[in-house]
Amino acid sequence: MSLLTLENLSVTFGKFRAVDNISYSVKEGEVLGIVGESGSGKSVSSLSVMGLIDYPGEVSADNLSFADQDLLSMPEKQRRKITGSDIAMIFQDPMTSLNPCFTVGYQIIEALKTHDGGNKKVLRARALELLNLVGIPAPESRMNAYPHQLSGGMSQRVMIAIAIACNPKLLIADEPTTALDVTIQAQIIDLLIDLQKQKQMGLVLITHDLALVAEVAHRVVVMYAGQIVESGPANEVFSTPRHPYTQALLASLPESASGKARLEALPGVVPGQYDRPQGCLLSPRCPYATDHCRHVAPDSQGSLERQVKCHTPLDAQGRPAA
Amino acid sequence: MLSFVLRRLLQAVLVLLTISFASFMIQGKLGDPVRQMVGTSVSVEQREALRDELGLNDPTLVQYGRFLGQALQGDLGTSYYYKESTLTVIANRLPATLELSFCALVLVIVMATPLGVFAAINPKNWLSRSILLFSTLGLSIPIFIVAVFLMYFFAIEWRLLPSFGRGDTTQVLGLWQSGLFNKDGLMHLLLPSVSLAFVMTPIFIRLIRAEMIDVLQSDYIRFAWSKGISAPRIYFIHALKNTMLPVITVGGIQTGTLIAYTILTESIFQWPGMGFLFMDAVTRVDAPLISAYLIVVGLIFVVTNTLVDVVYGLVNPRVRIPGYSA
Numbered sequence: 001m002s003l004l005t006l007e008n009l010s011v012t013f014g015k016f017r018a019v020d021n022i023s024y025s026v027k028e029g030e031v032l033g034i035v036g037e038s039g040s041g042k043s044v045s046s047l048s049v050m051g052l053i054d055y056p057g058e059v060s061a062d063n064l065s066f067a068d069q070d071l072l073s074m075p076e077k078q079r080r081k082i083t084g085s086d087i088a089m090i091f092q093d094p095m096t097s098l099n100p101c102f103t104v105g106y107q108i109i110e111a112l113k114t115h116d117g118g119n120k121k122v123l124r125a126r127a128l129e130l131l132n133l134v135g136i137p138a139p140e141s142r143m144n145a146y147p148h149q150l151s152g153g154m155s156q157r158v159m160i161a162i163a164i165a166c167n168p169k170l171l172i173a174d175e176p177t178t179a180l181d182v183t184i185q186a187q188i189i190d191l192l193i194d195l196q197k198q199k200q201m202g203l204v205l206i207t208h209d210l211a212l213v214a215e216v217a218h219r220v221v222v223m224y225a226g227q228i229v230e231s232g233p234a235n236e237v238f239s240t241p242r243h244p245y246t247q248a249l250l251a252s253l254p255e256s257a258s259g260k261a262r263l264e265a266l267p268g269v270v271p272g273q274y275d276r277p278q279g280c281l282l283s284p285r286c287p288y289a290t291d292h293c294r295h296v297a298p299d300s301q302g303s304l305e306r307q308v309k310c311h312t313p314l315d316a317q318g319r320p321a322a
Numbered sequence: 323m324l325s326f327v328l329r330r331l332l333q334a335v336l337v338l339l340t341i342s343f344a345s346f347m348i349q350g351k352l353g354d355p356v357r358q359m360v361g362t363s364v365s366v367e368q369r370e371a372l373r374d375e376l377g378l379n380d381p382t383l384v385q386y387g388r389f390l391g392q393a394l395q396g397d398l399g400t401s402y403y404y405k406e407s408t409l410t411v412i413a414n415r416l417p418a419t420l421e422l423s424f425c426a427l428v429l430v431i432v433m434a435t436p437l438g439v440f441a442a443i444n445p446k447n448w449l450s451r452s453i454l455l456f457s458t459l460g461l462s463i464p465i466f467i468v469a470v471f472l473m474y475f476f477a478i479e480w481r482l483l484p485s486f487g488r489g490d491t492t493q494v495l496g497l498w499q500s501g502l503f504n505k506d507g508l509m510h511l512l513l514p515s516v517s518l519a520f521v522m523t524p525i526f527i528r529l530i531r532a533e534m535i536d537v538l539q540s541d542y543i544r545f546a547w548s549k550g551i552s553a554p555r556i557y558f559i560h561a562l563k564n565t566m567l568p569v570i571t572v573g574g575i576q577t578g579t580l581i582a583y584t585i586l587t588e589s590i591f592q593w594p595g596m597g598f599l600f601m602d603a604v605t606r607v608d609a610p611l612i613s614a615y616l617i618v619v620g621l622i623f624v625v626t627n628t629l630v631d632v633v634y635g636l637v638n639p640r641v642r643i644p645g646y647s648a
């Protein structure tokens with residue numbers, strides 16, 4: 001069953017479309033990797049799922065639903081009940097995402113209390129259990145620690161503990177390791193994948209790390225300038241990319257010694273608010289761009305299972321269709 | 323924490339030394355103590371002798387050293403006008419000023435916090451805009467206009483409140499003349515403390531609003547929202563505590579502004595406090611009293627700021643508890 005469904009979701013800030021008509025779905029127990037260069041709308045689209053887009057941002061969609069409940073039309077209060085319990089999110093910078101004025105224990109217990117309730121003793125025991133679960137040594141003493149007493153890796157573990165406190169069915173992780181030391185990154189990813197398997201959560205993993213996505217994701221969404229240019233099962237997308245952008249990303253992979261390719265495959269940068277080109281947004285950087293591309297924006301082709309947004313999707317040999 | 327306290331103490335000593343030197347120099351420039359002590363009938367030679375005796379012909383630094391030594395023993399000189407120890411004169415007026423400042427401060431906190439928070443939470447609301455407009459205007463309205471305005475309506479037109487003096491006082495703990503414990507005293511306190519609060523509130527509204535807006539955009543507030551916590555909890559528990567930290571610090575610095583405003587307020591309402599005393603001392607060129615006032619005020623300033631730092635340290639876990647080091 002589909003856990004989260006987005007159909008033609010857009011997020012606009014005034015005239016600027018930070019997220020432009022994207023559609024994807026996440027099933028129970030599925031890992032969805034979202035990749036794309038900086039500014040491609042990965043964070044904004046996830047925040048819109050959490051209901052965290054502030055004024056002046058506006059979210060519109062033909063359908064934004066979680067477990068068949070329409071998130072956009074439900075009352076604010078009901079939505080807040082789902083956020084933090086059924087859908088949880090962890091953020092990029094663990095050192096700034098915990099409130100500096102409150103202890104670790106307080107912040108975990110607060111999440112538990114908000115959604116599940118219970119008396120002090122039970123809550124405390126559950127918080128300790130969670131700290132254990134995310135691999136924090138000596139959890140008893142960590143309960144009373146303040147965020148500034150923790151390292152980045154520890155903070156991220158605490159944030160994960162808070163996010164999974166109410167057994168979410170879906171966890172969105174927005175570049176959960178970008179701010180951490182390389183040695184810690186793998187540990188955090190292992191922890192996330194372990195938890196995902198153990199609890200059979202849906203996991204949306206936003207990252208710049210293509211190699212990681214290839215390793216852990218069931219499905220992939222590739223974003224560019226607010227749009228989904230390609231999506232599909234991970235093995236298909238990685239073996240036979242159908243969009244020139246994906247192809248370029250993958251081409252850059254083996255060259256990086258560490259296997260952690262940053263997404264700088266094509267010359268140029270993602271167009272921002274003021275320099276979006278006419279026609280296909282990739283056309284200034286696309287090696288296959290034609291005049292047609294520069295004037296007419298391509299539609300999404302295919303189904304939700306396997307979509308590609310290009311006039312001339314690539315064939316199995318990686319050549320543009322005639 | 324210990325080095326923090328030591329550093330703070332050293333700073334305090336330096337500030338006090340500077341103030342004491344400044345007030346010593348002012349005292350030296352204001353009038354001639356010998357003239358104050360003896361009439362014009364005394365001959366020039368006799369005066370010179372008296373000057374020698376008083377040490378007024380010694381090098382400045384020696385005189386300052388003596389001044390400092392006496393100050394450390396609690397002797398800040400004798401007022402020309404009251405013919406009494408300046409410290410005693412000031413101490414008698416201290417309760418009036420402290421009570422006025424205290425009440426004004428309470429009013430400021432009670433008004434500025436909800437207004438500042440409201441304006442930060444609802445930036446588009448017309449009420450928020452009015453609050454902001456009021457605080458902008460309030461910043462530029464001089465206190466005497468506020469005071470005279472209030473006095474005119476409440477004391478003269480409507481005869482609701484007394485316009486000057488402190489009213490009845492009660493003796494508290496044997497040495498403190500307080501106006502807080504009887505109706506007459508409180509009535510007298512109302513207009514001056516409201517005027518004083520009125521000019522201090524806008525600064526704090528703006529400060530709290532600005533800090534709160536900053537805090538509300540922080541990562542930890544976004545994460546708190548993502549936990550599904552209720553809005554009041556986010557605003558008043560998660561955000562407010564972080565907002566108040568910088569506000570406490572600025573509050574300490576604003577002590578100086580508050581002291582300056584007490585001088586004006588007390589003069590307008592003839593409030594028998596230190597500020598009023600100071601104005602009198604200036605008119606009478608009562609040099610020892612002026613310099614004693616400056617030193618006492620400096621002391622108050624330093625003490626409040628140190629207290630504020632300590633409170634800040636107690637509230638802020640990042641100061642209280644050493645952090646993680648990689």
Ligand SMILES: Nc1ncnc2c1ncn2[C@@H]1O[C@H](COP(=O)(O)OP(=O)(O)OP(=O)(O)O)[C@@H](O)[C@H]1O
Binds near residue numbers: 018036041042043273
């Ligand atoms: N509050 C906002 N107001 C206006 N524009 C915004 C706002 N938040 C994000 N944007 C814009 O939306 C676009 C997408 O931003 P987003 O943060 O989703 O990118 P991202 O893919 O997450 O990038 P990164 O990899 O750097 O995290 C960017 O151009 C950004 O400038």
Ligand code: SF4
Binds near residue numbers: 289
């Ligand atoms: S539509 Fe044209 S420019 Fe856009 S990706 Fe396809 S080939 Fe490239």
Ligand SMILES: [Mg+2]
Binds near residue numbers: 042043044174
């Ligand atoms: Mg992002």
